[in-house]
Amino acid sequence: MGQSLTIRNLNAWYGDNQTLKGINMEIPANQVTAIIGPSGCGKSTFVRCINRMHDTVPGARAAGEILLDGENIYAKDPVELRRTVGMVFQKPNPFPAMSIYDNVVAGLKLNGLRNKQKLRAAAEKSLRMAALWDEVNERLNYSGMSLSGGQQQRLCIARALAVEPSVLLMDEPASALDPIATLRIEELILELKKDYTIVIVTHNMQQAARIADSTAFFLNGELIEHGPTSEIFMNPKEKRTEDYITGRFG
Amino acid sequence: MSSRLRKYRNALMLGIFTLCTLLALIPLFGVLGYVVKNGISALNLEFFTSLPQPMGVAGGGMANAIVGTLILIAIAGVLGIPTGILAAIYLTEYDRVSWLSTLVRFTTDVLTGIPSIIIGIVVYTTLVMKTGNFSAFAGGVALAIIMVPLVIRSTEEMLKLVPQTIREAGYALGIPRWRTILRIVLPTAAKGILTGAMLAVARAAGETAPLLFTALGNQYWAHSLNEPIAALPLQIYQYATSPYKDWHRQAWAGSLVLIFLVIILSFVARLAFRNRKNF
Ligand SMILES: Nc1ncnc2c1ncn2[C@@H]1O[C@H](COP(=O)(O)OP(=O)(O)O)[C@@H](O)[C@H]1O
Ligand SMILES: [Mg+2]
Numbered sequence: 201m202g203q204s205l206t207i208r209n210l211n212a213w214y215g216d217n218q219t220l221k222g223i224n225m226e227i228p229a230n231q232v233t234a235i236i237g238p239s240g241c242g243k244s245t246f247v248r249c250i251n252r253m254h255d256t257v258p259g260a261r262a263a264g265e266i267l268l269d270g271e272n273i274y275a276k277d278p279v280e281l282r283r284t285v286g287m288v289f290q291k292p293n294p295f296p297a298m299s300i301y302d303n304v305v306a307g308l309k310l311n312g313l314r315n316k317q318k319l320r321a322a323a324e325k326s327l328r329m330a331a332l333w334d335e336v337n338e339r340l341n342y343s344g345m346s347l348s349g350g351q352q353q354r355l356c357i358a359r360a361l362a363v364e365p366s367v368l369l370m371d372e373p374a375s376a377l378d379p380i381a382t383l384r385i386e387e388l389i390l391e392l393k394k395d396y397t398i399v400i401v402t403h404n405m406q407q408a409a410r411i412a413d414s415t416a417f418f419l420n421g422e423l424i425e426h427g428p429t430s431e432i433f434m435n436p437k438e439k440r441t442e443d444y445i446t447g448r449f450g
Numbered sequence: 451m452s453s454r455l456r457k458y459r460n461a462l463m464l465g466i467f468t469l470c471t472l473l474a475l476i477p478l479f480g481v482l483g484y485v486v487k488n489g490i491s492a493l494n495l496e497f498f499t500s501l502p503q504p505m506g507v508a509g510g511g512m513a514n515a516i517v518g519t520l521i522l523i524a525i526a527g528v529l530g531i532p533t534g535i536l537a538a539i540y541l542t543e544y545d546r547v548s549w550l551s552t553l554v555r556f557t558t559d560v561l562t563g564i565p566s567i568i569i570g571i572v573v574y575t576t577l578v579m580k581t582g583n584f585s586a587f588a589g590g591v592a593l594a595i596i597m598v599p600l601v602i603r604s605t606e607e608m609l610k611l612v613p614q615t616i617r618e619a620g621y622a623l624g625i626p627r628w629r630t631i632l633r634i635v636l637p638t639a640a641k642g643i644l645t646g647a648m649l650a651v652a653r654a655a656g657e658t659a660p661l662l663f664t665a666l667g668n669q670y671w672a673h674s675l676n677e678p679i680a681a682l683p684l685q686i687y688q689y690a691t692s693p694y695k696d697w698h699r700q701a702w703a704g705s706l707v708l709i710f711l712v713i714i715l716s717f718v719a720r721l722a723f724r725n726r727k728n729f
């Protein structure tokens with residue numbers, strides 16, 4: 201099941217450069233929440249705070265509270281947190297030295313699961329959820345790099361799902377893909393929200409309109425507006441949101 | 451300037467570059483050709499299977515020196531390759547900026563440029579004088595010291611080629627950092643790292659100076675790593691500077707075997723390197 205997120209007064213810095221300024225936001229469980237905004241406004245930084253990936257960047261820090269089903273993530277071990285909050289990156293990044301199968305089970309195997317049957321079962325389940333099983337089940341020991349870009353991205357989604365997270369962060373997961381591969385990823389996201397809470401960064405507003413239950417508009421490190429997707433696109437409360445939606449800047 | 455003149459100059463420059471390349475190749479092929487021509491006639495089964503004969507007696511071979519060189523580079527590889535790889539991991543993955551990594555990088559650069567005979571002397575005074583005997587082990591240590599900076603440098607370059615997103619993908623799965631490095635980053639760069647290691651081994655295999663007062667050389671089989679051991683470069687040196695025709699021939703044969711050993715190592719290394727294009 202998905203878990204909800206509550207963000208309270210989140211600030212983030214790279215060195216002296218403040219990238220997120222006092223973000224407050226509710227992200228409900230089992231919904232797709234889209235983050236939109238012009239390039240450089242802090243979308244990636246925001247999602248990278250949620251799995252504390254931001255903390256791994258030298259010189260970067262964050263302050264504030266992020267509650268995962270009511271528990272502050274900053275009180276948790278970041279490595280364990282990342283097994284609950286999974287992430288899919290902008291560019292497909294399968295592990296180059298691993299087969300398709302090893303990619304999917306990497307998170308389980310490298311965290312100590314040895315049982316072959318359990319690994320196989322998890323691989324099949326994750327690949328099915330990522331809608332990739334039918335395309336790869338006969339060549340699981342091929343290199344992950346042998347797949348097309350869209351397949352690689354679904355492989356990365358399967359890899360993230362295999363560790364059974366409750367939240368899935370996706371940072372522009374389709375921006376490097378062609379329209380057909382993009383469509384498949386979008387269908388997949390709609391399918392996955394039954395079981396996961398999904399936060400997706402996108403620069404593609406049609407995409408947000410197609411898949412997101414709610415949409416948040418970021419600008420210069422601030423959350424300008426967050427509401428049901430239809431409202432944000434049809435009837436934004438903020439002038440700046442409207443300007444962005446209608447393409448007047450960004 | 452007219453385009454005719456430009457074309458003329460262009461052709462002239464191209465001609466000069468080609469000529470220089472050929473000039474650079476002449477000594478290389480000259481050496482190879484000379485060694486093959488002189489060495490091939492002394493190569494026979496006996497050369498590979500027999501010990502050297504006493505001074506002045508014809509026949510015999512370099513079996514002990516061939517095996518000795520293999521043992522020496524094995525010791526050097528076992529000591530030098532893991533050390534170099536682990537140091538490179540420290541430099542690229544854990545600490546790119548502190549005074550310690552700056553110091554290690556500087557030392558590595560200096561060490562690469564130090565004449566190898568000096569490394570021999572240092573191992574002689576620290577290891578050979580302390581233990582009281584020349585040994586295969588001391589020779590292996592000297593060769594390892596030559597290899598380490600080469601392995602560090604090449605491994606560092608290979609690790610830097612692994613995209614940061616690969617590491618992040620590991621962390622994002624909740625895999626601890628050290629395990630991400632050992633199980634994901636290192637295998638991704640493995641072919642390149644092994645190529646670098648192999649080239650370092652090839653380089654060490656041909657070193658003579660650091661073996662002169664560490665491994666010393668041996669006319670017989672060495673029975674332990676604590677005894678002096680024969681090595682191809684040493685045997686070649688000894689035979690080539692002797693007054694005997696037959697030993698001269700054998701020195702050529704030894705040179706040919708050594709060159710082939712190095713060529714095979716480099717060749718295997720480059721072969722691995724060629725299909726490294728995974729990322
Ligand atoms: N690793 C980093 N080091 C320093 N500054 C960074 C780093 N990553 C991002 N930034 C800066 O933080 C701001 C927000 O970046 P980011 O969150 O990537 O924006 P977005 O994803 O919305 O395009 C930008 O001004 C960017 O230059
Ligand atoms: Mg971004």
